[in-house]
Each structure stands twice: as C-alpha cells, then as structure tokens.
Amino acid sequence: MSEIFYMDGYGVYVWSAYSFTFISLLILFHYYYSSLLKKEKELKDLQKHHE
Amino acid sequence: MYLKLPNKIIDSLRRMLPAFIVATIVTFMIGIYYAILNSPPDYLQGDSMRIMYVHVPAAWLALSSYSFLALSCIAWFIFRNPIFNLFAKSIAPIGATFTLIALVTGSIWGKPTWGTWWAWDARLTSMLILFFLYIAYIMTWQTITNKDLAAKISAALGIIGFINIPIIKFSVDWWNTLHQPATISKLSAPSIHISMLTPLMLMTCAYVLFLITLFLIRYKIEILDQKILRVSS
Numbered sequence: 123m124s125e126i127f128y129m130d131g132y133g134v135y136v137w138s139a140y141s142f143t144f145i146s147l148l149i150l151f152h153y154y155y156s157s158l159l160k161k162e163k164e165l166k167d168l169q170k171h172h173e
Numbered sequence: 174m175y176l177k178l179p180n181k182i183i184d185s186l187r188r189m190l191p192a193f194i195v196a197t198i199v200t201f202m203i204g205i206y207y208a209i210l211n212s213p214p215d216y217l218q219g220d221s222m223r224i225m226y227v228h229v230p231a232a233w234l235a236l237s238s239y240s241f242l243a244l245s246c247i248a249w250f251i252f253r254n255p256i257f258n259l260f261a262k263s264i265a266p267i268g269a270t271f272t273l274i275a276l277v278t279g280s281i282w283g284k285p286t287w288g289t290w291w292a293w294d295a296r297l298t299s300m301l302i303l304f305f306l307y308i309a310y311i312m313t314w315q316t317i318t319n320k321d322l323a324a325k326i327s328a329a330l331g332i333i334g335f336i337n338i339p340i341i342k343f344s345v346d347w348w349n350t351l352h353q354p355a356t357i358s359k360l361s362a363p364s365i366h367i368s369m370l371t372p373l374m375l376m377t378c379a380y381v382l383f384l385i386t387l388f389l390i391r392y393k394i395e396i397l398d399q400k401i402l403r404v405s406s
Contacts, residue, residue: 126209129220135285136223139278140205143227147383150270154390161397168404 186389186396193386200379207372215369224282225369230377232275232300234384236338238268239303242310243338246331249324258324261331262314263391267384269307276300287351295344296352299337306334 127133208226215222242261249257280290317323
C-alpha cells in the first residue's frame with residue numbers, strides 16, 4: 123500500500139497532480155450544479171408567486 | 174433575441190443528465206484504477222509518467238474546447254443565432270479549467286523530469302496564452318453590460334485567439350522546446366505501448382464525458398433562464 127503512495131519518490135508529484143486535477147473538476151462541477159439548483163428554485167418561487 | 178429549443182430536446186436533456194453524471198464517475202474510477210494500479214512505470218521517467226494520464230487529456234480538451242469556441246464564434250457572426258453564443262459561453266469556463274489543469278500538472282511533471290517547474294519555452298508559453306485568452310473571453314461577457322456589444326467583442330476575440338491553436342500544436346516541431354513531440358498522431362501509429370495507451374484513452378473518455386455533463390447542465394441553466402424571463406414578464 124505504501125508503495126502506491128511513495129512511488130519510488132515520485133508519489134508527491136503524482137498525487138499532487140491528481141489532487142489538483144480532481145479538486146479543480148469538482149469545484150467546476152459544484153459551481154455549475156449549484157447554479158442549476160439556484161435557477162430551479164428561482165423558477166419554482168416565481169411560479170408559486172404567480173399562482 | 175431569446176433562445177428557442179424544442180420541447181423534445183429539453184426533455185431528452187433532462188433524462189440524459191443523470192446518466193452522464195454516473196457514466197463520468199464510473200469512467201474516471203476505471204481510468205484511475207488503470208492509471209495508478211494497472212499500468213507499468215516508464216523505463217526512463219519511472220512513476221512520474223503517471224501524471225501523463227491527467228495532463229495529456231486536459232491539454233487535448235483545452236485545445237479542442239477552444240477550437241469549438243472559435244467555431245461557435247464564427248457561426249454566430251454568420252447566422253447571428255444566440256445558440257452559438259451559448260455554445261461558446263458554456264465551453265469557455267470548462268476549457269479554461271482544462272488549460273489550468275494542463276499547465277499545473279505539466280509544471281508538477283516538469284520538476285522531476287526537467288528539473289524545473291517552469292520554462293518560457295514555446296509550448297508552455299503558448300498554453301499560458303491560451304489560458305489568458307479563455308479568461309479574456311469570459312471577462313468580456315462579465316464586464317460589458319451591453320449584451321450585443323459583448324457578443325461582438327467576445328466573438329471577435331474568440332476568432333482572433335484561434336491563431337494560437339496551431340501555434341500550440343506545432344510549437345514542439347517549429348522550435349526547440351523542453352516539451353516532447355507528439356506521441357499520438359492521426360497520421361502515424363502511436364509510439365506508446367498499449368498498456369499505457371489504455372489508461373490514457375480511458376481518462377480521455379472520462380474527461381469528454383465530464384465536458385458533456387457540464388454542457389448539459391449549462392444548457393438546462395439557459396433553458397431555466399428563458400422560462401424565468403417568460404414567467405416574470
């Protein structure tokens with residue numbers, strides 16, 4: 123298991139590259155998805171208000 | 174001018190989104206399994222080469238996304254249909270993120286391979302310019318309040334910036350750079366072993382699925398925006 127993390131001394135580079143990649147992708151997804159939920163709520167509130 | 178999408182498209186988008194989210198997560202998990210656990214280290218670079226599996230697909234999609242953005246801008250100039258603006262606006266933040274990932278992971282890979290985090294060579298500098306082009310495109314829409322003017326300026330910027338794409342692609346052939354030349358080319362057989370090509374292709378598929386997922390979400394946001402406008406007016 124420690125071999126996977128250590129990778130002959132390259133682990134720090136490999137894991138930091140993978141971490142940066144997936145954190146960036148998650149932040150982007152969260153931004154888009156939360157915008158979508160906000161818009162859905164906004165539309166629901168508006169429709170309720172008009173009823 | 175409002176965007177008009179047929180109900181059939183709206184319904185199919187609604188149905189497709191969860192499937193794309195699941196497919197993206199599953200493909201990433203399989204890709205990471207192959208990239209970390211089921212592929213050999215490079216004979217020269219050792220395990221640091223595993224950074225390739227997140228770096229290369231990000232770079233490919235950064236270039237493809239900008240090409241798509243530029244084509245959308247050209248289409249907008251010709252047809253003046255707002256759907257092309259939506260395409261370009263939707264792809265810009267995704268492309269910028271892929272470019273940033275390519276730059277940062279490339280820099281991390283550069284340290285153990287070249288002995289430096291950064292060098293002002295042709296490939297790296299042209300990729301940095303691509304990142305600034307994306308930012309400039311996004312900022313144009315954010316800062317200019319007149320939407321017609323913003324559409325014109327951003328479309329012009331998108332088209333002019335396209336000059337940078339062949340520069341990035343051929344920079345490794347035209348100039349002496351630290352960056353290695355293309356390993357996978359359409360015109361010749363790939364000089365990469367199948368055991369490394371498999372995780373690379375899997376990760377590329379995962380990135381493409383991620384891009385499509387975000388695109389579908391952006392579409393839904395735009396449709397909701399149109400509905401909100403209609404309800405509130």
